[in-house]
Amino acid sequence: MHDIWNPWHGCVKCSEGCQNCYMYFLDKTRDNNGADIYRTGGFDYPLKKDRYGxxxxxxxxxxxxxxxSDFFLEEADDWRDDAWSIIRQRSDVKFFLLTKRPQRVKDCLPKDWCEGWENVFLNVTCENQTRADERIPVLLELPFKHKGIMCAPFIGHVSIEKYLEDGQIEQVI
Ligand code: SF4
Structure with a gap:
């Protein structure tokens, strides 16, 4: 089963794939501004228990x-250690991270990250060839056990064959 955890909400547009961001769109329909970034009430959702414990x-x-949002958003730097702590406690759950900011990832990892945690998957968004050529090489250098590529929104030709050759990319969506 797939679930969603939004520890924070709101974002800063950073590339072509952000132009029609659905979060900004949905916020606008509710008279909110997607540029308002805040820690959500569901921050500790993965640790929530039912009445049976x-x-x-x-x-x-x-x-x-x-x-x-984006897990590696600069505006969320003060909250990310707490999120990592939750991910660490739920090593039995797979956490799927998707970012348009892979250049920030290395400096945002927890101290005990080493070569990566088995339960964390990192995908980068490749909405066009420029972003594929910018983000995938960074992803390939990062210490993650599971790596993938998300071509969405698919707004331009994208060729990724050369990036698949060394076998690091597990998944292309
Ligand atoms: S990174 Fe994602 S959430 Fe943030 S503005 Fe871009 S599309 Fe929206």
């Missing part, structure tokens, strides 16, 4: 993180 997010589930 069991985690609501079940062991083995895949949870998509920051679907209304």
């Amino acid at each position: 069991n985690y609501k997010v079940k062991s083995g589930e895949l949870i998509r993180v920051c679907m209304t």
Whole structure:
């Protein structure tokens, strides 16, 4: 089962794929501004338990993180250590991170990251060839156990064959 965890909400547009950001669109329909960035009330959602004391997010589930923001957003730097702590505590859950800011990732990893945690997947967005050529080489150098590429929104020709050759990319969406 797939679940969503939005520890913070709001974002800063940073590339062509942000032009029609659905989060900005949905916020506008509710008279909100997607540029307002805040820590959400669901920050500790992966640690929530039901009345029987069991985690609501079940062991083995895949949870998509920051679907209304970017996990590596600069404005979220003060909150990220707490989010890492939650991810560390739920090593039985798979956390799917997607970013348009892979150049920030290295400096945002926790001290005990080493070669990466088995339960964390990192995808970069490649909405066109320029962003593919910018972001995938950075991704390939990062210490993650699981790496992938998300071509969405698909707004231009994208060729990624050369980046698949060394076998690091597990998944292309
Ligand atoms: S990075 Fe994602 S959430 Fe942030 S503005 Fe761009 S499309 Fe929207």
